[in-house]
Amino acid sequence: MSIKVQNISKSYKTAKAVKNVSFEVNRGELFGLIGPDGAGKTTLFRILTTLLIANEGRASVMGFDVVKDYKAIRNSVGYMPGKFSLYQDLTVEENLTFFATIFGTTIQENYDLIKDIYIQIAPFKNRRAGALSGGMKQKLALCCALIHAPKVLFLDEPTTGVDPISRKEFWEMLKRLQQKDITILVSTPYMDEASLCDRIALIQDGQVLKIDSPENIIKNYNKIIYDVATKDTHALIHDLKNYPSQYSVNAFGEYIHYIDKESDFNTKELQKYLQNKKHINIEIKQAQITIEDVFMDL
Amino acid sequence: MEKEKIIAVKNLTKKFGDFAAVDDISFDVYKGEIFGFLGANGAGKTTAMKMLIGISSPTTGDATVAGFDLHSQSEMVKKNIGYMSQKFSMYDDLTVKENIIFFGGIYGLSRAKIKTKIASLVKELQIEDIINSLVGSLPLGWKQKLSFSVALLHDPQIVFLDEPTGGVDPITRRQFWEMIYTQAFKGTTIFVTTHYMDEAEYCDRVSIMVAGKIEALDTPKKLKEQFKVDSMNDVFLKLARNIE
């Protein structure tokens, strides 16, 4: 067991940020904390990286207690806080060298580990970190967190504010790191990234709503979701919301995800209803369930 | 029928030294449409948007926004647009009401007008309970919805939204888009940037910027056909990969 969280709660002055959260991350696992801003993800990360002390509960990383053995944890984990914490006025190379020295290592020593990532930013190694694009900063921050070859990697919202291409590349990198026997705990507000994790915890308002593999979460979802599309999406949402047996109506890309309350729901009736509402190009079909669907229904 | 152009951009370029952040872009936005403005980090989106809202002046090229020339009438442009960014929305240490009064004030709305605006917002958004709460104490989703309303206080013809839904939970994100739809239905033009590719599908037309240039501009449907893929995400990936 790499990370063990038992009944952790944490309150700030005004609000309770984390409420009785428990989960475990196995060695070599890529585990995702999925939830929107303010769900308590960062607080959990700070508790696990020994930066905060929980009000209640216990947690350990690689067998070390986060309160008692904080020094041991600080010596052996990699941490990438939100906002890509880098020195903006230092160049790419200087940042990396700095983090290598404070961990008592050198870039050369662990170059294998960061090679794939570093190659992409190497052309800019003399550029100040502040002048890099979001995707580049993210890669540099990951290099800095990896430079001492940690066994456990904590990545707090590494993809927030980063464009889809960089996000995709980033997840590919994480998959490769996982092959090197690194346990990764990653948080993200992007639901579509959930399916890239081995297991995920869906979290909102400081509470864990569900923990499982993304496949199981989708498999165990017991409602049928329909893709509905017509020419006028705006009116469609409105009309679907007024359909008597509607359970939920959510826009999903080009389709509307529609769930009905009744078990004997018939698409023909809905089709007729929409025709009466003067919709054209009506399309209704069963939809692929996504983590986002499940999340919204929790 | 010729659609009314509300934004007309012609050969707009912004250079920082030798580097063209925005490289000779031209496009039109029509009245009442939801225009998605996409691009990777560093592709020049923010620079282009800053020029269109009149806070950065173009190196070369012309543009009219809401019928006003960007070079000579940037003050008029500012008066006729609304702007909401993810970074700055409202003052955390003022209440919702105080924020609305403040922003109404800087756009020159009369007291009576602000009063009716507050009343109608309270009704529309059902915010009786939080109208006197500090903005800082509200969840992010509420802040974003409120700042969208604040950006619309002075009934602008166009509203520019810079990543309005970043980090917002999925349900609030959709509620936010419903607000956008409603506003577009009323005739306000929406100019929006986002990193969520599913949101790109909600736009009437989408432009994709790569390395300072607009590489694609069409309806989401046609873009998917053109690139022979199923989702906007794939369009985006394909486009950016090809260029690189």
Added chain:
Amino acid sequence: MKRFIGFIKKEFYHIFRDKRSLFILFGMPIAQILLFGFAITNEINNVDIAILDHSNDVETQKIINKIKSSPYFNVENQIQSEREIESEFKKGKVKAVLIFEPDFSKNLVTKKVAVIQAVTDATEPNVANTIANYTAAVIQNYQLQKKQATISQVKVDVQSRMFYNPELKSVFNFVPGVMTVILMLVSAMMTSISITREKELGTMEILLVSPLKPFQVIVGKVFPYIFLSIINAIVILLLGYFVFKMPINGSLFLLMFESILFIISALSLGILISTISDSQQTAMMLSLMGLMLPVIILSGFIFPINSMPMPMQIISNIIPAKWFIIIVKAIMLKGVGIQYIWKETLVLIGMTVFFIALSIKKYKIRLE
């Protein structure tokens, strides 16, 4: 050790890449010294003075009348002997006493030089300086009017007598003062800002979650500023010495030792500030309001401590800068050794140890 050196290297990158901090570090000391040295003039009006006329002849009477009629001076008293001078000052009524030498008129004619001494209250050197200048101006004016008559080449020297500052140069008072202010500014404000900047950026989180001990982080952050502050102290002393001819009568070694002591106490104050502020702005405000103002107002730099109301005098004792200024003046002007200032030095050492202990105790190994 390698980690430590790496850390310090990084700090120097920060400092040398930030134009603002470079300006505060090197522009400010020079600007301040020059500002205080050259530009400060105190307009005076109706200053109460006393006159001691040893000569008591027609010429001196004319000059005294001239002084009486000028708007700058108000002749409060004419005294008869040197012994009365001290009591005049003690009464606190007069700011200066003008002394005409015996045979003033005779000397004026025969030696072509006559001397008027201006004895001023040494606690206010800049006022004294101005009084001396004005007296000289009044007498010169008198000379000019007389010119067409008989005497043409006459000079009147205005001398002033102040025990430790015989040349009546206010800059001698300002150099130690400015040095104190600058060292406080650089050491306390710059360190507190540079530590809180890491908090704001989020890099402090990474530093905490690293094998670096908090102690190493702090020493690494302040070390460059010790170094830079010493350079600053040297620059100020050089400027004082060469531009304003400020003497350094005592041991240079002792002076540097005391300066480093003061720098360390200021640095620990800076660390203390950084532990209680979350943003660079807060750190800046706290340093300015909490440190700079007391240093400027209560240290005796600008306002003499013994003319302050009693409560303020008592409060001034807890300001490290007060003790440092006393020490610096003693070394530079009186040229004394440690045997005369060991008490002040002990106070400073005590304060430094206290601040260091407090800031180590306050320093958080976690985020809250």
